[in-house]
Amino acid sequence: MMKSVSAEILLKRIGRSLGSLHLSTATQVQPNTKTHSFRTEENNVLNHTLDHVGQYYRIPNDEKKIYLYGGLPKSYQIQTRTFNETCLMIRKPAIDIMNCLKSIDYTKPAVRFVLFGKKGNGKSLSLAHILHYAHKTEFLLVHVPWVGNWMRRCKEISHSETKEGFIDLNIDAAAWLVHFKSQNEHLLSKPEFRTTQDHVWSKREVTPKDSPLVELVDHGINRLKYASNCIVILAEEIKQLSRAGVCKTLVAIDGFNAFFYPHTRVFAEKKEVIPPHRITLTEAFLNLTKFDWNNSAIIVTVDEIAIAEEDHKSHLPRYLLGKDGFEHLDPFVPVFVDHYTPKELTSCMDYYRERKWVRYVPGQDKELSLLSASNPYKLMQLCTSL
Structure with a gap:
């Protein structure tokens, strides 16, 4: 009799312990x-x-x-x-710009947006969200993932064969052309994407007028020494196609202020520092960010870490772009990316x-x-x- 009572009491105690354990676990996972x-x-x-x-x-x-x-x-x-x-x-900055892209009158000159905010606030990811939207709405994407890689960590340099005093970053240029082709493969296969004029590379190499635009891109990828100059020509061809109504273009550049910061890590002979305005790629993308064309929209970010400066005094566009960069983009729509x-x-x-x-x-x-x-x-x- 004593054994059965003890067993009954023990079972009750175990039941209470299991019940409290269950409540404790439920509280933790709630x-x-x-x-x-x-x-x-x-x-x-x-x-x-x-x-x-x-x-x-x-x-x-x-x-x-x-x-x-x-x-x-x-x-x-x-x-x-x-x-x-x-x-x-x-996030709200991306939605605000996407709403603007839906309502812009594309017959007017290109509207320019500048995403700004403190480093780490999410400017690049907001731009990534907008890129996804633009891809789904059949924009031709002209996207530079990070300008700072060209100005501070370029793969190789060479003297331009077409512009005296300019420096080509041909390996980086060819890599960007691969990126451009990958993002726009579905559009470049359409027959209306054709060159608007002849492009002579050498005595034996010519890209004739009315060639598929993808041939121009492939030429820059396959003939490395022409890659930088190919992007300059491609930029102008894209503007002509947009003006003609063949496509709508979205130019998206992350770290745009690096195009205007004089202290790059691109060096010529005798360790001479090459400023951005003497780099061929800069010419192409400054051309694309002008407002002298339509059927297009331009979105850039300005970022403190895009430039090699340790003591950042401000994250505002006027400071990061400098006088020349600010005047190049003015007028633009500033879009602030705040913290969470x-x-x-x-x-x-x-x-x-x-x-x-x-x-x-x-x-x-x-x-x-x-x-x-x-x-x-x-x-x-x-x-x-x-």
Whole structure:
């Protein structure tokens, strides 16, 4: 009798312990089992509105090819491989520009937008979101992933054969042509994309008028010494095609202010520093960012880390572009990219928890918000060690 009573009491105690353990576990996982409001089911970028701000959308695998050769920051690319999916947060600056692109009168001169904000606030990812939208709406994309790579980490230099005193970055130029061809393959195959004039490269090499535009691109890729000059010619051909109504063009350049910062790391003989205005590629993209053409829109970012300056006094366009750069773009529409709002920071942390990147701890979001100052890049760095 005593044994059965003891067993009964023991079973009750075990039941109470299991019950308290179940409640404790439920309390711990509750933040992770709530409705996933940080994701949107609307993965079609054409349907994104301000109602989706602060939510993540997944880029379909067949549409990720526009970032194959650049477009996402390297640290974010590593994260997408870790999470086994490519997701972007929908943010207000990108939606504002996309709404403008829907309502612009493309018969008028090109409208220019400048994304600015403190480093790490998400300018490049906002530009990536806009690129996805432009790709889906059949824009011809002229996208430079990061100008700073040309001005500070160029692969090789050579003297221009067509412009005395200019420097060619032909390996970088050929790589960009591959990027351009990859992003616009679906458009370049159309018969209306043809050259508007003859282009003579040498006594034996000519790209005649009415050749497919892709032949001009391929010539720059296959004949490396002409790659930089090919981009200069391609820039003018794109402007002519847009003026003629063959296509709508979106020019998107990340780190545009590097074109105007005099202290590059491009050196000629005797360690002479070559300023950007003497680099052939600069001529091409300054031509594309003028407003002397239509059927186009121009979006650039200005960034503190695009230039080799340690003590940054300001993140504002007037300071980063300098007098020449500001006058080149003026007039333009400034678009400020701020740090995360409380809703965006919560969405980011919920996404990290869903991907098993961080573990839930009470009060974690508030603490990380203070440590990172709600800066997206700093928040990502802080979470890598959690």
